[in-house]
Structures are given as structure tokens and as C-alpha cells.
Amino acid sequence: MTTYDAIVVGAGPAGSTAARLLAQRGARVLLLDRARFPRDKPCGGAVTVRAAREAGIDLSPVIERTVTEVRVSFRQGKTFVRASAEPLTYMTQRCRLDAYLAEQAACAGVDFHDSVAVRQVVGAHGPFDFAQGRRAPLQADGVLVRTDGDSYRARALVGADGANGVVARALGLAPVGEEAVALEGNVPADDKLLDRWEHAIALDLGGIPGGYGWLFPKGDHLNVGVGGWRWLGPTLRRRLSDLCRFLELDESGLWGLRGHHLPMRKPDARLWRGPALLAGDAAGLVDPLSGEGIDAAFVSGRLAAEAIIAFLAGEAEDLTGYETAVERELMEDIRVSRKLQAVFHRIPRPCVAVMRRSDAFWRILRALVRGESSYAEFRRRLGPLRLALDATAWVCK
CATH class of the missing domain: 3.30.9 (D-Amino Acid Oxidase; Chain A, domain 2)
Known part of the structure; x- marks a missing residue:
């Protein structure tokens, strides 16, 4: 049986980013994906300017x-x-982007295996068997991952296998609404x-x-x-x-x-258990207003790697720091985006009219789209009007 410092399930932007960064910090990492690469995935394929920065590598080879x-x-x-x-x-295109990200992870020293489906995750209290539907919470003493043909042991696990991923079910977590x-x-x-x-x-x-x-x-x-x-x-x-x-x-x-x-996180849903955590779509980190998730996937992949490095080094007792970091770097924006979504889709005509007529509003929107500003910063710039935004969003629920 092969032993790793970390196993990452799912080779999308979140998983490949986490795997690559872990390997660059000296961890021995296994990256698994059930699909044969290159593979396509339902997605418009828009990579925001901020997402391109967050990727941490040059994406120009796959930008069309x-x-x-x-x-x-x-x-x-x-x-x-x-x-x-x-x-x-x-x-x-996701077929090109994801293959490139997995390739970059492999170049960093990650063992990447495609066409491999995870069948069972075993922790301190026994297995979660997908056939029988039994769930067992994991403790911080490592995990055993079983596929159709092999078994692998690791000190930490990242579930980056999408909204309906097997890892979240194995952990007994349901963050996606x-x-x-x-x-x-x-x-x-x-x-x-x-x-x-x-x-x-x-x-x-x-x-x-x-x-x-x-x-x-x-x-x-x-x-x-x-x-x-x-x-x-x-x-x-x-x-x-x-x-x-x-x-x-x-x-x-x-x-x-x-x-x-489009997987969206339930309010205050837990994103980790024992030595395992969820990232990207598996954690429901999609922008409610735009439906875009690649940016948050890169960010959560980075945060996952940072939390696991601290955990493996004994600098953190558990992975609660990951959830704290997600809250700090992503969730305020997601909450404001949800408010803007509620307002926009209740009164779309005035919103589009402002977009058409106001150059000042377009400059603000352009900064948001480019990642030069954030939803949270946009809300703060409203000053006293942010109370009106919050009240309108509440009424529009």
C-alpha cells in the first residue's frame, strides 16, 4: 500500500491547485480523478482576470x-x-484548462492518476461504503482511500470532486444547497x-x-x-x-x-472533518450573481494547501483554519453577491438601465469584473446606501 502526505480527489482547478502547491512545499501528493483526461466539463469557460492571477501559474497556453x-x-x-x-x-475550454492544471501539478511532483474512481474512504471509525450508504466520521489520524484496484493511505484528504462528490458524502458533510x-x-x-x-x-x-x-x-x-x-x-x-x-x-x-x-454553499455549512476538507464546487463556492466558480476554486485550492501544510507540520491541531480562511477571503463577497443577485433579479430593468446610462456605474462594475475591487468593497463604497441594499435584498428573498 502506497502512503502519501495528502490525497486530492478531483483534478479541477481547486484540486490541481491544492495538489501542486502541496507538492511545491515538499509534501508527497496523490491526485485522483475518475475521468480520463483530457475531459470536458459543463462550464462556460470564462476565467476572470482575478482568477488568472489566483491560479499562480501562467494560463496563457490555454487562453483562447x-x-x-x-x-x-x-x-x-x-x-x-x-x-x-x-x-x-x-x-x-475546461478540457484544455483542467488538463493543463493537472499537468502542472504533475510537473511539481504530484502523482496524477486519471480514470480512477474513489469507492471508499476509511477513517478512525471504519469505512463509508457507498453501496451500503453507511457514514463514518473521520478523526485526525489519517485516511485510507480505496479505488477499484488499489488502496492508498494519507495523513490528509482534499475533496475537490464537485457538487455531488463522494468525499463530502464520506465525511458526512452536505455544504451544497x-x-x-x-x-x-x-x-x-x-x-x-x-x-x-x-x-x-x-x-x-x-x-x-x-x-x-x-x-x-x-x-x-x-x-x-x-x-x-x-x-x-x-x-x-x-x-x-x-x-x-x-x-x-x-x-x-x-x-x-x-x-x-450550480452548487452554492449553505450558510455556515461545515467544510472539514478530521484530516479532510472540501474545496471548489464540492464546498459550494460559486458566485451567486454570476454563477462563476473558477476564481473561488483557485482561491480555495490555495487555502486548502496552506491549511494542510500547517496541519502536517504540527502547527495546527486540525483544519479549522481552512474554514476560517474561506470565511475571510471568500464568504463576505459571496454573501454580498447573493444580496445583489436578489435585488437584480427582482428589479432587473432599472439595474440594466443604470448599466447602460451611467459611466460611473460601469467603471465600478468593470473594476468588479476585473477583480480590482470586490463585492464587499462595492457594498462599503455605497456608504449609507448599503443599508438600503441590505433591506431590499431581504425583502426580495
């Missing part, structure tokens, strides 16, 4: 477009344009169409409760999608067709159609 323009419409009506001299966001769903696909594009969207994205706002429609350009195709509250799931296919017609896209060539859930 740099976005400097947003074409905004309200309920598929008249479109207006907001532009920036500096990048607003970057576009990639599923609130939103999305449906997206890809449209073939000739050179003329690609040139039209070379540095631009489209956002259709106000027409989908709890969400929006989008068009994101990729290297050789366009990604289109719609998302909103989960009860809208049965209507998303029709809404996607409507969006394609509005954007004058040939829906007959639509490929890679897939739906997915």
Missing part, C-alpha cells in the same frame, strides 16, 4: 480569447455595448462569425429568473448557454433556442449540449 467588450441586452431587446481598454475576462441550473452548448462558427465575436461576449439579462443568457467566444466555435433558478430546468432548452435565434446563430449545428447544477 481575451474579452474587452460586453454586448448587453434586456430580454432579447435592443443591445448596448460596454467596452474596456484592459481585459475584462479570458476564455478557455443546490439553487441554480444551467444548460449550454457549442455552435460551429466560420471565420466571419468568429471575427464578429473576437473580443466580445453577449449577456442577455432580465429574461431568466435568477440567471441570464450568454455567448462566449472560443478558439474555433461559440459557447451559448442559459441559467437560472432550478425550477426553470424544464424550460431551459426552449430558452436556449430563443437565445440562439436572438443572436442569429444556426441552432441546427448545436453540439455538446449539457446541463449542470
Whole structure:
């Protein structure tokens, strides 16, 4: 049986980041993913400027477009344009991004095994058997991870295997409160169409409760999608067709159609138990307003590595410092984002009108999008008006 300092389950942005940083600090790390790489994943593939910084490595090899323009419409009506001299966001494909991140982790010394599904996690009080559905809390004395063909032991475990991951179930944790769903696909594009969207994205706002429609350009195709509250799931296919017609896209060539859930953390949900913790989508760290999760995945991967390094070195008795760090670096922003989401989707027309008419508001929004400011800073800059925001958000619940 092979022994590691840490095992990371899930090789997305959170898992690969945690694994790479742990290895760079001298830990022996195993990174497992059930899929065969490269593999695609339901995701629009937008990497914010802040996320690119948080990645801690150069992402340019997998960046396909740099976005400097947003074409905004309200309920598929008249479109207006907001532009920036500096990048607003970057576009990639998850099949390329995740493979690259796993490769960088391997280059740092991580043992990466794809096509390996975790079947059982064993702790101090015995196993959690997925077939029988028995749960056993883990204590801080290490874990045993069993796959179909092998067993591995480690002093610490990171669950970065998504919203429905096996690690959270093994730990008896349920941090994710599923609130939103999305449906997206890809449209073939000739050179003329690609040139039209070379540095631009489209956002259709106000027409989908709890969400929006989008068009994101990729290297050789366009990604289109719609998302909103989960009860809208049965209507998303029709809404996607409507969006394609509005954007004058040939829906007959639509490929890679897939739906997915947007995992959002329950208030004060626990993110660790014993020598194990949850990161990324497994922890429900998605931005409620935008639905973006790659930024928080990179941040939580870094925080996970820092907490585990301290734990392995005996500088921390447990992993409670991870939860504290997530609260400090991510949760205030997520809470403010949830308030803004509640307000925007209750009164979308005035919000879009302000976006169209106010250059000052666009500068604030641009700083938010670029990661030069935060939702929490935006709320603080409101001064006395932040009380109005909080009250309106409460009424709009």
C-alpha cells in the first residue's frame, strides 16, 4: 500500500491547485480523478482576470480569447455595448484548462492518476461504503482511500470532486444547497462569425429568473448557454433556442449540449472533518450573481494547501483554519453577491438601465469584473446606501 502526505480527489482547478502547491512545499501528493483526461466539463469557460492571477501559474497556453467588450441586452431587446481598454475576462475550454492544471501539478511532483474512481474512504471509525450508504466520521489520524484496484493511505484528504462528490458524502458533510441550473452548448462558427465575436461576449439579462443568457467566444466555435433558478430546468432548452435565434446563430449545428447544477454553499455549512476538507464546487463556492466558480476554486485550492501544510507540520491541531480562511477571503463577497443577485433579479430593468446610462456605474462594475475591487468593497463604497441594499435584498428573498 502506497502512503502519501495528502490525497486530492478531483483534478479541477481547486484540486490541481491544492495538489501542486502541496507538492511545491515538499509534501508527497496523490491526485485522483475518475475521468480520463483530457475531459470536458459543463462550464462556460470564462476565467476572470482575478482568477488568472489566483491560479499562480501562467494560463496563457490555454487562453483562447481575451474579452474587452460586453454586448448587453434586456430580454432579447435592443443591445448596448460596454467596452474596456484592459481585459475584462479570458476564455478557455475546461478540457484544455483542467488538463493543463493537472499537468502542472504533475510537473511539481504530484502523482496524477486519471480514470480512477474513489469507492471508499476509511477513517478512525471504519469505512463509508457507498453501496451500503453507511457514514463514518473521520478523526485526525489519517485516511485510507480505496479505488477499484488499489488502496492508498494519507495523513490528509482534499475533496475537490464537485457538487455531488463522494468525499463530502464520506465525511458526512452536505455544504451544497443546490439553487441554480444551467444548460449550454457549442455552435460551429466560420471565420466571419468568429471575427464578429473576437473580443466580445453577449449577456442577455432580465429574461431568466435568477440567471441570464450568454455567448462566449472560443478558439474555433461559440459557447451559448442559459441559467437560472432550478425550477426553470424544464424550460431551459426552449430558452436556449430563443437565445440562439436572438443572436442569429444556426441552432441546427448545436453540439455538446449539457446541463449542470450550480452548487452554492449553505450558510455556515461545515467544510472539514478530521484530516479532510472540501474545496471548489464540492464546498459550494460559486458566485451567486454570476454563477462563476473558477476564481473561488483557485482561491480555495490555495487555502486548502496552506491549511494542510500547517496541519502536517504540527502547527495546527486540525483544519479549522481552512474554514476560517474561506470565511475571510471568500464568504463576505459571496454573501454580498447573493444580496445583489436578489435585488437584480427582482428589479432587473432599472439595474440594466443604470448599466447602460451611467459611466460611473460601469467603471465600478468593470473594476468588479476585473477583480480590482470586490463585492464587499462595492457594498462599503455605497456608504449609507448599503443599508438600503441590505433591506431590499431581504425583502426580495
